[in-house]
Amino acid sequence: MRETPISGGGTVLVPAEPEAARAALLEPAVLRHAVPAAETLEHLGGGRYRAVISLGVGPLRVRQTVELTVREEAGALRLAGTSHGALAHGHATGQAAFEAAGPGHTRVTWRYEGAVGGAAALTGRTALVLTARAFAARFFARLRARLAMAR
Secondary structure, eight states: OOOEEEEEEEEEEESSOHHHHHHHTTOHHHHHHHSTTEEEEEEEETTEEEEEEEEEETTEEEEEEEEEEEEEETTEEEEEEEEEESSOEEEEEEEEEEEEOSTTOEEEEEEEEEEEESGGGGGOHHHHHHHHHHHHHHHHHHHHHHHHHHO
16 A cells, blocks of 8 residues: 655754753653553664554544654764554654753754555545644643653
């Protein structure tokens, strides 16, 4: 079945110094809290993670197993991941860069490229991009809240 390409990105301000923000994104407990609809999240070692999440794409609700590899590279994080479930599969790569933005704050600039296949891809590119954008907004809102609690 055909895959639908998706991409996106943005910038978000988080309440932590760059090193603390970057380190938080590697902590399983922080990720478990920040990933919307995460049923499980486990650290497999060596920058590898596996999660089961429940996502809504248009009228569909899908349960996906996501495998993610994260590498630190020159002050940034590089990510590569795959997902699979009964109604969808996908793959993506991404990057998050961290820049000091005043005392106690970091500007995180992120971007991703990927593709989604299966029945979820039939909802159309616009629905997939809007779902990914909403997922990212929820992820960073939850991350900001978690980092604010740690202050």
